[in-house]
Amino acid sequence: MEVPPSPDGDPTADMKPSSDRKHLDIVLSYPGRIWRAVAGAIPSPDPNLLSKIRIPNVSSLSGLSILLRSQRRRHGLPLPLHSTSVHSIRVMGDTSKSLVILEDIMEHVLSHLHSVQKSLLFWQSRAEGTSSQKIYFMVFERGPRAFAKEMYQFVISLASQGSSIQYLSDSASDMVSTKLAVLTSLQHILSTFLAEVYLEVIQYRDVLTEGSEKSLSTALVLIDGLFSKLEASLSHSNEIKKDDNSVALQFQKLPQVDTERPQWTEAEANTATNLICQNLQRLNLYLASLLSTCQKPKKVTTHWVRYTVGAVGLSACSIWLLKHSRLMGSSDIDNWIKDAKESMCVFWEEHVEMPLISIRDELFETFKTRQKGSIDVEVQLNTDALHRMLIAFCEQAKGQQLPPNATDQQLMEIVMARYEKEMMHPVQNLFNGELARAMLIQIQRLKLDLETAMLELDQILKANQINFATLAALPACFVVFLLIGLMRAWLLHDKGAEGRGRIARRQRRLLLVEVEKRLMEFQACMDRGMDEEARCRFGLMLYSLNRLYKAVEWHAKETGEWISLKKDIVDIAKPDMGTVQKLAVVSRVERMYECLLPSSNRL
Numbered sequence: 001m002e003v004p005p006s007p008d009g010d011p012t013a014d015m016k017p018s019s020d021r022k023h024l025d026i027v028l029s030y031p032g033r034i035w036r037a038v039a040g041a042i043p044s045p046d047p048n049l050l051s052k053i054r055i056p057n058v059s060s061l062s063g064l065s066i067l068l069r070s071q072r073r074r075h076g077l078p079l080p081l082h083s084t085s086v087h088s089i090r091v092m093g094d095t096s097k098s099l100v101i102l103e104d105i106m107e108h109v110l111s112h113l114h115s116v117q118k119s120l121l122f123w124q125s126r127a128e129g130t131s132s133q134k135i136y137f138m139v140f141e142r143g144p145r146a147f148a149k150e151m152y153q154f155v156i157s158l159a160s161q162g163s164s165i166q167y168l169s170d171s172a173s174d175m176v177s178t179k180l181a182v183l184t185s186l187q188h189i190l191s192t193f194l195a196e197v198y199l200e201v202i203q204y205r206d207v208l209t210e211g212s213e214k215s216l217s218t219a220l221v222l223i224d225g226l227f228s229k230l231e232a233s234l235s236h237s238n239e240i241k242k243d244d245n246s247v248a249l250q251f252q253k254l255p256q257v258d259t260e261r262p263q264w265t266e267a268e269a270n271t272a273t274n275l276i277c278q279n280l281q282r283l284n285l286y287l288a289s290l291l292s293t294c295q296k297p298k299k300v301t302t303h304w305v306r307y308t309v310g311a312v313g314l315s316a317c318s319i320w321l322l323k324h325s326r327l328m329g330s331s332d333i334d335n336w337i338k339d340a341k342e343s344m345c346v347f348w349e350e351h352v353e354m355p356l357i358s359i360r361d362e363l364f365e366t367f368k369t370r371q372k373g374s375i376d377v378e379v380q381l382n383t384d385a386l387h388r389m390l391i392a393f394c395e396q397a398k399g400q401q402l403p404p405n406a407t408d409q410q411l412m413e414i415v416m417a418r419y420e421k422e423m424m425h426p427v428q429n430l431f432n433g434e435l436a437r438a439m440l441i442q443i444q445r446l447k448l449d450l451e452t453a454m455l456e457l458d459q460i461l462k463a464n465q466i467n468f469a470t471l472a473a474l475p476a477c478f479v480v481f482l483l484i485g486l487m488r489a490w491l492l493h494d495k496g497a498e499g500r501g502r503i504a505r506r507q508r509r510l511l512l513v514e515v516e517k518r519l520m521e522f523q524a525c526m527d528r529g530m531d532e533e534a535r536c537r538f539g540l541m542l543y544s545l546n547r548l549y550k551a552v553e554w555h556a557k558e559t560g561e562w563i564s565l566k567k568d569i570v571d572i573a574k575p576d577m578g579t580v581q582k583l584a585v586v587s588r589v590e591r592m593y594e595c596l597l598p599s600s601n602r603l
Contacts, residue, residue: 076110077546077573079103080202081209097273098208098219102201105223105280109194112287113543115295116187122296123183127176134172135165141302179294185239186290191539192532193230198542199535199575200226217264220272224254227279240290249286251279347475355473379455382448389441390415397434415441497551502599504551509596511548515572516586518544523579538575545573555595565593 079102126137139150150168157167200222201208208215231251234240252275255268264272300307324332390411395402397418402411415438422435497507518541525534549569556562568589572582590596 075103076107077542077549078570079106079205080198080570080574081205098215101219101223101273101276102197102208106194106197108280108284109190109197110543110546112284112291113187113190113194113539114547115291116183116190117543119291119295120180120183120187123176123180123294127173127180131169134176135168138168138172138175140305142297143301143304144308181239182290182294185237186287186294187540188536189230189233189237191543192233192536193226193539194542195535195539196226196229197223198539198573202575216269217272220254220269220276223276224272227251227276227283228253230283234286249282251282351473351476355469355476358469358472379448379451382444382451386441386444386448387411389444393418393434393437393441412445497547498554505596505599508548508551509590509598511544511551512586512590512596514544515541515548516583519572519579519582519586542573545569552593552595556593559594561593561595565589565595 079099081099126134129137139147139154142150153171154168204218204222207218228251231249234249254272254275321333322328324330326334387408390408391402391406394406394411394414397414418434419438419442422438426435497504497511518537522534522537522541525531525537549566552565553562556565568585571577572585
């Protein structure tokens, strides 16, 4: 995006028109107005206390201040610096401005690379789709305006050529191929620029870690040269030139200062810093404008048909509810709410309250107290009566006194032996013998067996009252588990590789596979002498490592593996380490760290 220079020729002057500057000042003054309004509304013992707190005017901040305070960053892959030097700078609390600028540039480039990568994956999936899928995308997944346009072109093509389906398929293929070409070229340029920044930092890291003005001047000159290379790459890209919406990007150059001097003046350093920050803002605006025509459509755009149908259905439902509401003089909704409350109360009592009370009572009631019932007394009485009957019958039958320790089984054997003997003459012994008495004893034994079986069955039923109460509470448990599952799915939704589930773990392993793939591609380019393509592959590897770094940081800290894993990731990014050693590190990372293991192998 080219901006004409200011009339005085100062390259660091504000390049915005006066009207835009006024609008920007008005927007930037809103935080102070809001704070003053809040300060006036909050009561305080000292009325002037809140008014003493001043909000700084953002427009008066320098480019570096805006750069540092623009957003709260989450650091990704660190710069390739000496760990001892970086640690000493961090501990002293005086972070080098050169390192801050370089980190911010890498973060912005990595962010744009991520946007390009997501759009590339989307358009590649569309390019690999069938002809019917492409036609469906052209008509139903690009918004209502594109739907109307494509239907108009469809009718015209149908009336003129008679091959409208083929026309839609061809137009979809042309559009997807054009966007893929622009995104691929942009990815190549940005990844090469990222690799060059990384390699230049390695080359001058001894100077950059000093934290002095010399390191700042070195970094600014280095960044200015890299921006010039990036500008040339973007201007010579044929795919980007073919884009109708693309505008040539032109960075401002550093002013003519003696770069060989060991130290710049404060004015020269601030001027150069502001210029670099303005160039970075120009790059962000240019890439945002370029990606706006090539990025994947938003979810609202791709699913506009569903949302439209849902909106129509919601409107119809709202109208239907309005007809049954009090506003239209109807009490149907009140009756439905009342019935719903009653149903919920009945459900709560039958499936939650009563089962829980039953389980509580059963847990506090011992098994011993449950056996003390009326049926237990009857069984004991029948047992004692049967024992007395057996003793009397056996003593009469034997004609002698039985031992006191005789069991019911022994006595019953005597009864059965006499019963068999009496059954030889049943009619005679029924009136004159002991047959009737033996039969009565057996009836008493049968009654005792039945009561004993009933007692055991009663004990089994009482022992399973907790199970019956649990079965009654199953519907409520099912509803609770369903709500927990929905809440968990909502909380873990769209966290990508940083989530906790199996899908996130699989995505982290795929990131490691992508790093290994980029390493092999980099080595293949180096073997063929393709230096520029090798730098591109190295930049893509850095991008994959940055994503892996951010995805595993929290999980590795939770398992205590972060220090070792961070060192391995940084080692993979080092260009002075051989590819064979890097692949060995990748293999170790894949099989040793818990946050990257498959779900089935997790201990």
